[in-house]
Amino acid sequence: MSNNPGEHDSLRAIAEVKLAHCTPPQAVGTRPIEDVLHELHVYQIELEMQNETLKQTQLTLEESRDRYMYLYDFAPIGCFTLTDAGLIFEVNLTGAALLQMDRSKLLQCRFAQFIVPEQRDYWYRRILCALQLGEAKHFELSLIRADGTTIDTRIDCLRMKSIHGECSVRIALTNITDHKRVKKALNESALRYQLLFENSRNALMTLAPPSWHFTSANKATLQLFGATSVTELTAIGPWDLSPSQQPDGRLSRDKAQEMISIAMREGSHLFEWEYQRSDGQTFASEVQLIRMELDKETFLLTTVQDISERKKLENKIRESRQLLRKEIRESRQLMRELAKRNELLREDERKYIAREVHDELGQILTALRMDITWINLSFGEQNEELVSKTQRMNALLDQASRAVRNIVSNLRPTALDIGLVPAIGWLCNEFSAHTGRNCVLHTVEKHIDLDEDRSVAIFRIVQELLTNVARHAAANNVEIHLSRQAGDLHVQVRDDGKGFDTEATTINESFGLLGIRERALALEGYVKVLSTPGQGTSVTIVVPTEPSQDQS
The missing domain is CATH 1.10.287 (Helix Hairpins)
Known part of the structure; x- marks a missing residue:
């Protein structure tokens, strides 16, 4: 029960008045006073419990009202309540912020004064319709803000009736200025794309899943394939405009599906393809597939360029x-x-x-x-x-x-008349005698049966290599290895001189090696040079012991 004495007296007085107007109950017999007091005490407890429940209910309602007011004020959209005369009766903080005005100054203002003049008649018709029919209405309006700028909004309004029968209009106002700006930009972009698509000099088509048939084509595509209308190309796949097989022997349908899969996976794919015109003539082309998305739909933009002349x-x-x-x-x-x-x-x-x-x-x-x-x-x-x-x-x-x-x-050298092995031995001796450096011939061959031309050429190669060693290598020791392997003669001249960088050798320095290579090539052989600065040089000459039938 309430602890306020004044409130208790007031309620008691009201209860006394109501009791005076009630018909007194008929006596049902005499009851002991203790029973009556017990019953009154029970009633008192029941009333206190009901009062406590009412208090909790009141607190819950107040918390709910506070949450509602918080959500109402800070909702992402503007909320207005208008009287049937179009005056602003309630507005949340978001609505006031949209109009850039203090909420208190908006109350009892006509909502129409914030609408651009050219749309006010439209507004009156829509609000009147909402009041008369009681149906929810959705439309767009441009509103004037306090700083004179305009914003594009979406209006959702609904008629409301109070318990007293009074009509009002609830309005949900959404700022769609950015949305309309983006939509306008998208429309302009789509228009530019359409103009570029139609007027491109390259053949442009679009492929759409899951069948991967053509869904559109420009004028250049019609000219390229010899078609008279777009409908001839739509609803068919790229394999239908191709010979059954590509130049590599693969089926056009299978290879086209693979090219599409690559483009979808990597975002784009450039490749060559053989197409077929309506008259049956085939032509080479360069195709580029680009994965694109529009309105949450994925498709492939296909560019086809005839490269027959280039081929x-x-x-x-x-x-x-x-x-x-x-x-x-x-x-x-x-x-x-x-x-x-x-x-x-x-x-x-x-x-x-x-x-x-x-x-x-x-x-x-x-x-x-x-x-x-x-x-x-x-x-x-x-x-x-x-x-x-x-x-x-x-x-x-x-x-x-x-x-x-x-x-x-x-x-x-007269040693050549005896054979190649003695001739190279003579070269070693002459090199040592003239330079004072060691030169040793390593071979198990006592005689190598070569024609005179080959013997002389190999002798001159070894002579040139020893001359290079004497002039450039600054070597103390030279070894010559002579052997026969699988029908080829192998001659290796190796020194312990200063070596050189084979990549950085100048033209003048390489003339000697060039001449040696040419001599070896003339004998159907080759020369291998290994050298490192500071680690000496090794030159290996490999030539057949007998000329081929072509040379002979």
Whole structure:
């Protein structure tokens, strides 16, 4: 029960008045006073319990009202209640913020004054309809804010009736300015896309899942495939516009499905494809598939470019390159043959000159030595000065003989007439004698059966390598390894000199190696060079022991 005495007295007075107007109850017999007091005490407890329940209910209602007011005020949309005369009766904080005004200043204002003038008649018709029919109405209006700017809004209104029969209108107001701006931009973008799509010089089509049939095509597509209308191309797949098989032998349907899967997985895919026009003529094309999404729908934008002319040009270029490579190979082979022929002629010339020098000069020197001996025998005893002179002449003849032998050996070593192995051994000895450096020949071969041209060419290669070692390597030791392996002759010249960077070798420095490679190529062989700065150089020459039938 209430603890307020004044409130208790007031309620009692009201109860006394109501009791005075009630019909007194009929007596049902005499009851003991204790029973009456007990019953009154029970009633008192019941009333106190009811009063406590009412208090809890009141608190719950107040909390619910507070939550409602919080949700009402801070709802993401503006909430207005208008009288049937269109005056603002209630507004939440969001609604006031949308109009940029204080909530208290909005009360009893006409809602119409915030509507742009050109839409006010429309507003009156819509609100009147809502009041008369009692139906929910949904429409859009542009409202004027306190700073003079306008916003686009969506209005949702519904008529409400109080228990006293008074009508009002509840309005939910949503700011859709950004939404309309985005929608306008999307519409403009869609228009630009449509213009680009239709006026593109490339054939453009769209493919849609799950059947992956064409759903649209531009004018360039019709011209490319020889179609008269878009309907001829829609509802069919890319394999229907292709020969049954692609140039690689795969079925067009299977390969097209694979290309589509790649584009969907990676976002785009560029590849070459063979299409077929309506007249049955096939043409090469370059196709690009781009995955796109519009209105939550996924499709593939297909760009097709006819590359038949490019393919023809590429084929011509390829054929020209092949022909050029063939001519280059033939020219190189001819140059090698000419170089080989020239080398053979030089060797023949060296051989001839060596023979002439040996025979002619040798005979002359021998005759001079015989004449000097005759002079010594005939006049030497009577003339000591003559003997001294002839001795000096003999010394000069010995020097001339040695020079002749050196010239003959350089032009045509006589060891070559014995065989390649002795000739290379002679080169080692000559290298050591002239440079003072060690040169050792390692071989188990006593004789290698080669034709004269090959023997001379390999001899000259080894001679050139030893010359390079003497000039550039600064080596102390040189080893030559000679062996036969599976019908090939392997010659390795290795030194412990300063080495060099094979990648950084200049043109002038590489001329010697280039000449060696050309000699080996002329013999159908090859040269392998291994070198590191500070770690010496190894040059391996591999040539067949016998010429091929083509060379022979």
